[in-house]
Amino acid sequence: MYKALVKPLLFSMDPENAHDLMRGCARGANNRAVSGLLRSICQVWDPRLAVHVAGISFPNPVGLAAGLDKNAELVGLCSGLGFGHLELGTVTARPQPGNPRPRIFRLAQDHALINRMGFPSLGADEIERRLAKVRAMLPVLPPIGANIGKSKSAELDEAVEDYCYSFRKLAPVADYVAINVSSPNTPGLRQLQERERLQALLEALQGLNAGKRPIFVKVAPDLSFTALEELVDCCLRAGVAGLIATNTTIGREGLSSGTSEAGGVSGAPLRRRALEVVRFLGARLSGKLALVGVGGISSAEDVLAMLSVGANMVQLYTALIYEGPGLVSQINRGLLEFMELHGCRSIAEAGQAWGDSRAVA
Numbered sequence: 063m064y065k066a067l068v069k070p071l072l073f074s075m076d077p078e079n080a081h082d083l084m085r086g087c088a089r090g091a092n093n094r095a096v097s098g099l100l101r102s103i104c105q106v107w108d109p110r111l112a113v114h115v116a117g118i119s120f121p122n123p124v125g126l127a128a129g130l131d132k133n134a135e136l137v138g139l140c141s142g143l144g145f146g147h148l149e150l151g152t153v154t155a156r157p158q159p160g161n162p163r164p165r166i167f168r169l170a171q172d173h174a175l176i177n178r179m180g181f182p183s184l185g186a187d188e189i190e191r192r193l194a195k196v197r198a199m200l201p202v203l204p205p206i207g208a209n210i211g212k213s214k215s216a217e218l219d220e221a222v223e224d225y226c227y228s229f230r231k232l233a234p235v236a237d238y239v240a241i242n243v244s245s246p247n248t249p250g251l252r253q254l255q256e257r258e259r260l261q262a263l264l265e266a267l268q269g270l271n272a273g274k275r276p277i278f279v280k281v282a283p284d285l286s287f288t289a290l291e292e293l294v295d296c297c298l299r300a301g302v303a304g305l306i307a308t309n310t311t312i313g314r315e316g317l318s319s320g321t322s323e324a325g326g327v328s329g330a331p332l333r334r335r336a337l338e339v340v341r342f343l344g345a346r347l348s349g350k351l352a353l354v355g356v357g358g359i360s361s362a363e364d365v366l367a368m369l370s371v372g373a374n375m376v377q378l379y380t381a382l383i384y385e386g387p388g389l390v391s392q393i394n395r396g397l398l399e400f401m402e403l404h405g406c407r408s409i410a411e412a413g414q415a416w417g418d419s420r421a422v423a
């Protein structure tokens with residue numbers, strides 16, 4: 063139904079207008095009855111899918127990546143689709159409009175998107191209010207992460223205070239907080255991945271983190287292995303809960319569609335690099351921090367590949383646009399089939415079994 067009817071209609075529209083249309087329809091799912099009905103259709107419940115990461119229990123390993131629901135408008139719909147967690151945002155401390163439109167582009171041949179959204183956000187005050195409201199309205203929700211980023215109007219030297227503002231607001235209403243220092247569309251943001259700046263930022267956030275809300279750091283796929291190594295050291299020292307790898311790439315490798323649009327590439331062309339980064343981080347971390355794999359995931363096999371190189375769970379965004387709302391349950395059913403076949407009792411065992419089967423092949 064999605065591929066035959068809805069997708070052709072949506073793909074005939076400008077990508078952001080299509081998103082706005084879907085968002086309008088999705089608001090109807092922000093009530094207990096509709097979200098619950100959707101969940102009863104889409105959610106794959108099986109204890110073998112559950113993962114326990116950073117002290118949080120997730121019903122399955124497939125989460126929604128940041129960017130689709132920037133302003134906590136789609137929580138009812140997305141939890142109904144059966145995601146194991148939802149990462150909302152990026153939220154900025156100050157409300158801001160983001161970059162001028164058009165700022166999302168489809169590369170249909172490549173199953174990819176380019177975006178240069180630039181963090182359009184209603185701001186941390188409003189998102190705090192919305193999240194508190196949605197939690198009261200929808201008592202059954204998967205874990206929710208708040209992804210926070212720097213306001214465009216904050217200078218790089220004001221970044222720490224800017225993030226701290228959002229953290230103070232959103233940590234109390236979120237299950238974890240993701241620190242976005244890796245989007246390519248806010249000038250200077252990626253410099254916050256450098257050792258001294260990152261250290262200062264993480265120390266300040268941990269200083270505020272009396273409630274010990276798990277903090278994840280989201281990294282770019284374009285960092286060198288040396289830079290990733292430094293980042294890992296910094297995160298270990300700061301005692302964060304984990305890393306999310308990766309954000310979109312500024313690289314254009316593997317694209318068959320000719321495009322000169324600026325922005326970050328997501329979807330299938332990112333898969334290989336994201337997997338490589340997760341493999342590198344997995345080896346460096348050897349279980350000391352949690353690891354969330356994201357980038358080009360569109361099937362159970364892609365999830366298993368991420369798990370086999372060290373991810374504890376995954377997130378996706380772009381494939382949802384191309385494959386439709388049934389994707390999450392399809393992936394979770396695929397994971398269960400694999401687990402059944404290989405006698406795996408947990409998601410970690412499934413990743414191991416996938417790695418072993420590849421090594422033999």
Ligand SMILES: Cc1cc2nc3c(=O)[nH]c(=O)nc-3n(C[C@H](O)[C@H](O)[C@H](O)COP(=O)(O)O)c2cc1C
Nearest residue numbers: 127128129152177308309328329357358378379380
């Ligand atoms: C349109 C769009 C907007 C995005 N916005 C954000 C964002 O605000 N914050 C963030 O951390 N990542 C953002 N991302 C990146 C995704 O969270 C994800 O890291 C990336 O797209 C790779 O996953 P995918 O290939 O499954 O889409 C965005 C991605 C897309 C396509």
